[in-house]
Amino acid sequence: MDIEKLLNELYSYSLHGIKLGLKNIEDICEAMGNPQKDYKTIHVAGTNGKGSTSTTIEQVLIEGGKKVGKYTSPHILKFNERISINGIEISDKDIAYYYAYVKSIVENLKLTPTFFEVTTAMMFKYFSDKKVEYAVIEVGMGGRFDATNVIEGDICVITNVSLDHTDFLGKNIYEIACEKAGIIKKNSKVIVGSSDLEFLKGIEEKTKIYVNVIEKYKNFKYFLDFTKYKTVIEINNTLYNFSLFGDYQYKNFLCAYEVLSELGIKPDVIQKGIENVKWQCRFEIISTDKNVIVLDGAHNEDGMKTLCDTLKKGFKKNEIVAIVSILKDKDSKKILEILEENVSKIIFTSLSENPRGQSALELFEKSNKQNKDYRENIVEAFNLSKVENKKIILLCGSFYLLSKFKEEVLK
Numbered sequence: 001m002d003i004e005k006l007l008n009e010l011y012s013y014s015l016h017g018i019k020l021g022l023k024n025i026e027d028i029c030e031a032m033g034n035p036q037k038d039y040k041t042i043h044v045a046g047t048n049g050k051g052s053t054s055t056t057i058e059q060v061l062i063e064g065g066k067k068v069g070k071y072t073s074p075h076i077l078k079f080n081e082r083i084s085i086n087g088i089e090i091s092d093k094d095i096a097y098y099y100a101y102v103k104s105i106v107e108n109l110k111l112t113p114t115f116f117e118v119t120t121a122m123m124f125k126y127f128s129d130k131k132v133e134y135a136v137i138e139v140g141m142g143g144r145f146d147a148t149n150v151i152e153g154d155i156c157v158i159t160n161v162s163l164d165h166t167d168f169l170g171k172n173i174y175e176i177a178c179e180k181a182g183i184i185k186k187n188s189k190v191i192v193g194s195s196d197l198e199f200l201k202g203i204e205e206k207t208k209i210y211v212n213v214i215e216k217y218k219n220f221k222y223f224l225d226f227t228k229y230k231t232v233i234e235i236n237n238t239l240y241n242f243s244l245f246g247d248y249q250y251k252n253f254l255c256a257y258e259v260l261s262e263l264g265i266k267p268d269v270i271q272k273g274i275e276n277v278k279w280q281c282r283f284e285i286i287s288t289d290k291n292v293i294v295l296d297g298a299h300n301e302d303g304m305k306t307l308c309d310t311l312k313k314g315f316k317k318n319e320i321v322a323i324v325s326i327l328k329d330k331d332s333k334k335i336l337e338i339l340e341e342n343v344s345k346i347i348f349t350s351l352s353e354n355p356r357g358q359s360a361l362e363l364f365e366k367s368n369k370q371n372k373d374y375r376e377n378i379v380e381a382f383n384l385s386k387v388e389n390k391k392i393i394l395l396c397g398s399f400y401l402l403s404k405f406k407e408e409v410l411k
Contacts, residue, residue: 003092007079010099013115024113025147028121031105035128039069041151042259045139045180046159048303049193049252052244052279053159054136056256060273061134062086064265069132071123071148073116073140076280076403083123085130098122116140120147144182152185155262157255158203160194162302177202189262193255213254222250226314229285238267242274246283246296247313248306281402283310286410292392295406297399299327301334307396308342318344319391323381325349325401326363327356335397336367345388348374349381351400382409 029036044054051072058070068086075081080089090098102121106113113121120140127135139146143158161177177199184190184203190210192203203210222233224247231242231249235257242253253274260270286293298307311320320343326332339346348364351357360374360381375381382405385393395405 003096006096006099010079010118011115013113013118021145022147022150024111025117025120025150027109027111028102028105028113028117029124029150031109032102032121032125036124036151038128039132040134040154042134042136042155042157043139043148043151043153043183043188044136044157044159045143045146045183046157046193047162047176047300048306049159049248049255050138052249052252052277052282053157053193053255054138055279056242056244056253056274056277057259058084058087058136059277060256060260060265060270061136061263063273063276064269067131067133069123069127069130069135070138071120071135072138073119074399076399077406081280082119083126085127085132090126094126095122098126101125114147117147139180139183142176142182143180145179146183149183153183153188155191155259156184156188157191157259158183158193159252159255160302161196161199161202162300173198174202178205181206191255191258191262193251211258213258214251216258217254220250220254224310224313229283238271240271240274243277244279244282245285245310246306247310249283281399283307290386291390294392294394295402296394296396297402298396299330299335299398301331301338304335304338304396308338311342311392311394315392317342320394321345321347321385321388321390321392322394322396323347323349323378323385323401323405324363324395324397325351325360326358326397327351327354327400328358329356330398332363332366339396340368340371343394344390345371345373347381347384348372349378349401350376351398351404352376354400357398357400378404378408 044050054072058068061068070084073082083090102118137148139148158180161173181203184206190207192210192212195214220235225232229245231245233240233242233250233253281295281297284295296307298304322343324346348360350360352359360376364372364374375384395402
């Protein structure tokens with residue numbers, strides 16, 4: 001079976017929807033001999049910042065000479081991005097092998113797992129077979145019932161909570177925090193990256209013993225270097241030039257820094273490792289002769305606010321034009337209200353090929369239409385943005401949009 005056909009079969013498990021519960025993954029892991037117990041695990045949850053935090057931990061551990069697996073989602077361009085060891089994505093050959101292995105177990109057990117359950121099982125076995133020392137495992141959604149939650153996280157990180165996936169996780173910050181705190185196990189070291197009182201109340205339902213990095217490092221300093229696009233952070237008179245850029249990235253850095261300190265990684269190794277962290281579509285900068293293209297996956301209210309906080313520090317409103325598409329299950333009204341205050345014009349484009357996507361016209365009609373335009377085709381939307389002759393062309397609102405832009409415009 002060629003890789004495209006195989007991946008289409010794997011994606012078809014998405015038709016089973018989202019199932020809250022761990023029975024399927026527990027049964028699959030049991031049949032595999034519980035490979036998830038073969039390495040130390042760092043379990044990372046949170047509404048925003050999971051991927052940046054996970055990738056920072058991974059990169060520094062690699063710098064420290066460790067063999068490190070990382071599991072993240074969603075992917076931007078190809079499935080292989082989800083599972084990597086020492087920064088090298090899983091090969092098509094290994095995807096085929098581990099998919100066939102998990103599929104045979106699923107058929108023997110007569111289960112109907114979800115796409116994420118199958119993928120998670122593949123990852124557990126792959127990391128075991130390749131003998132990783134550490135696995136940095138990002139939660140897919142929530143925590144308590146997420147398929148990754150069969151691990152006994154040695155260290156559990158919960159970056160923050162904002163209102164997202166409220167149909168599944170809860171109606172308010174406290175309820176969602178309780179769901180995310182479900183990853184905390186009896187012997188886990190717990191690190192959090194927010195001082196929101198409702199968030200902390202949810203964490204404390206599960207444990208009273210945790211490190212809140214916002215409190216622990218309250219005397220730290222940081223600034224955004226808009227010439228080199230680095231987040232420069234000072235802790236204990238030591239400077240860290242963090243390659244992930246953004247007003248919110250210092251919180252992700254502090255979470256990662258605390259994990260790495262807990263693991264005994266020295267400051268000089270952290271300094272070196274964080275200069276090389278790459279994480280697609282999180283204030284990703286593409287410089288051209290005429291302007292700067294910024295790709296950011298901000299797809300909820302909190303993500304858009306933190307993106308705009310960064311933009312405000314370096315650019316004027318009239319220097320930015322935005323290309324936007326938002327999935328129909330997101331609060332597009334609130335997301336756009338934040339964006340409108342910070343950009344001169346918004347051009348909507350279509351993601352209608354996605355079951356959750358909307359056409360450019362639908363988005364335009366729902367908006368207030370002021371300083372708005374639309375083009376269904378992303379190439380036409382990008383060409384229109386260039387006519388605006390602005391310093392910054394921003395693409396945001398959905399990772400699917402950024403994936404489409406990379407495939408169709410930057411190819």
